[in-house]
Amino acid sequence: MSESILAARRTGLEEAFFARHNEELRQRMLQADAEKFRRDALRAATGIVDEAVLERLMALQIGTGTLAALTLVPMVLVAWADGSISAEERRAILAGAQEAGLAAGSPALELLEAWLHTRPVPALLQAWKDYVLALTHALSPAERQSLEASVLAQAHKVAAATGSFLGLTSPISAAENAVLRELAHSFHAT
Numbered sequence: 001m002s003e004s005i006l007a008a009r010r011t012g013l014e015e016a017f018f019a020r021h022n023e024e025l026r027q028r029m030l031q032a033d034a035e036k037f038r039r040d041a042l043r044a045a046t047g048i049v050d051e052a053v054l055e056r057l058m059a060l061q062i063g064t065g066t067l068a069a070l071t072l073v074p075m076v077l078v079a080w081a082d083g084s085i086s087a088e089e090r091r092a093i094l095a096g097a098q099e100a101g102l103a104a105g106s107p108a109l110e111l112l113e114a115w116l117h118t119r120p121v122p123a124l125l126q127a128w129k130d131y132v133l134a135l136t137h138a139l140s141p142a143e144r145q146s147l148e149a150s151v152l153a154q155a156h157k158v159a160a161a162t163g164s165f166l167g168l169t170s171p172i173s174a175a176e177n178a179v180l181r182e183l184a185h186s187f188h189a190t
Contacts, residue, residue: 035058038058039058041101050143050146052142053139053142053143053146053147056143057147068100069108069128070128070131070132070135070151071096071100071150071151071154072093072096072100072102072108072112073120073128074128074151074152074183075096075154075155075158076112076124077120077124077125077128077155077183078158078176078179079092079116079158080119080120081159081175081178082173082175085116086161089162090116092157092161093116096154096158097109097112125182132186132189133189135147136187147187148184148187151183151187152183155179156172156180159171159172159173159176159180160172
C-alpha cells in the first residue's frame, strides 16, 4: 500500500473517531441540559429547593405533571372541605397552579378548573393517599419531610385564604383542619 493511501485512510479513521467522540460529547451535553431543565421544572412545580429531594424524584422518574397533581389535589381537597370553594380559595389554588407551571389550556389546568366547579369524587383522596404512601417508601426520611412540608404549605395557604372574622376566629375551619391532618398523616402511614 502506498504511503498516500495509508495516510488518507488514517485521516479517515481519525475523522470518524473524532466525529463519533464529538457526537457522544454533544449527546452528554444535551442530556445534562435536559436533566437541568427537568430539575428546574420540578423545583418550579413543587417549590422544593432541596437538591437531594429533587435528584431522588428525578431518579424515580416522577415528572412535573405527577408532582403538580401531588400538590394541587391537597389544595382542592382542603378548599372543598367545608362544602364550597370561596373566591379567595379559588385564587389561591389558581396561584398555586401557576407556580406549578400549569399552562393555560393544558389538560391538567382544565381538570383543576373542573374540580373548582364540581367537587371531586371521594376516590381522588384515596388515590392521592395511595400514591403518597408508595412515594414515601421510596424516599429517605429527610426527603419525605421536605416533600411533605412543600405540599402541606400549599394546602395551608388555601385553607387560610378566606381569612378570619375580624381577626377573632381562626382562618382555618374545623373541616379544613381535619383534611390537613389527614393529608399530613398520609406522609407517615405505613
